[in-house]
Amino acid sequence: MKLLSSVSLWTLAVFSAVLEISQAECDISGCEGNDTETSTTTSIVNCTISNGSSASENGCFNCCKEATTKPPAVMNLTATNITASSISLEWSKPEGNISLYRVRWNDGGFNETTGASLTITGLTPGVNISISVSAVAGDTLSEGETATLSVYTKPEVVRNITVTQITTSSVSLKWTKPEGNSSFYRVQWTDGNGNGSDHVTQTNITMTNLTAGVQYEITVTAVTDDGRAEGQSTTVSQYTQPAGVRNLTVAGITTSSISLKWTQPEGSSLFYRIQRTDTTNNWGVSVTETDVNVPELTAGVLYSFTLIAVAGDHKTESEVSEIVHYTSKRMNHTSDNVLVVCLVPQPFFQHYKLRGEQSHHQKKADKTKKHI
Structure with a gap:
């Protein structure tokens, strides 16, 4: 009987020791209030757990704690569209249980999204924007490594x-x-x-x-x-401004006209604008050739001519070239000596020479006929 009591007491002592060890490994007081303990590892001993998943199996974090692993970093972070005030982003969803993504950028910019894309707005044109994107697990606390991107917004138009x-x-x-x-x-x-x-x-x-x-x-x-x-x-x-015309000269004159010619300027021009002035009126004409005849002038009058080259827009003009010249004087038929030349069809012409004399009552004419 004493032996039985002795064994019972020994057994009771061993059982009590094991109970104390078990309680030390799994502190029940730590589980009160449904507190959650978060893990930043990707594997836990004696637990079967996946990225972004939770585990509360016996033997994990004092047996009664819940653990969540970090999600992997997002992949293929890309700026798909950039304007002067916005940047559109896309990325690939990582493996595991992902509840949302956190996006951060310059000067405390922050946003969250459940999709794998986001457009950041209200940015300053022409500045460098540093962007980070991280995946967040289902507990909304466990955050994966960040993927980063640096990109400039477009400058505004000048x-x-x-x-x-x-x-x-x-x-x-x-x-x-x-x-x-x-x-x-x-x-x-x-x-x-x-x-x-x-x-x-x-x-x-x-x-x-x-x-x-x-x-x-x-x-x-x-x-x-x-x-x-x-x-x-x-x-x-x-x-650009057309070059001025070169070598502006008088090619011929009569009592009622003056002919001008010039050399085409270097470069390009669409046409030439000629203007003449005298004491009574102005006259102008546009031509594409490098010569012009100015008609309806008065005999023995001094005329000023200006010439400019004009570009294809009809308004950009070269520097002015100018020339001044008289028309021929009209012949005076009342003078004492007048030479008249009459042209007749070849092969011959007649040459008449009239000589005036002092007497008003008699004139003598010599007539000479020449054959060619």
């Missing part, structure tokens, strides 16, 4: 492009700085045959070595620091 000066070989422009940020401006031009480009940091440029009288299409674009993000281009069309 404004108020104005042509300030043109010559036969250059065009000068100025414009207003766009809103937001930009690092420099890319200026490109073409006449349809050749191209040119330049980069400037100021809001003006003079393009040189151009062809006279030619139309150029000029575009100005704001560019960011990385040299890749460009704003919308602004285009202006402008002709």
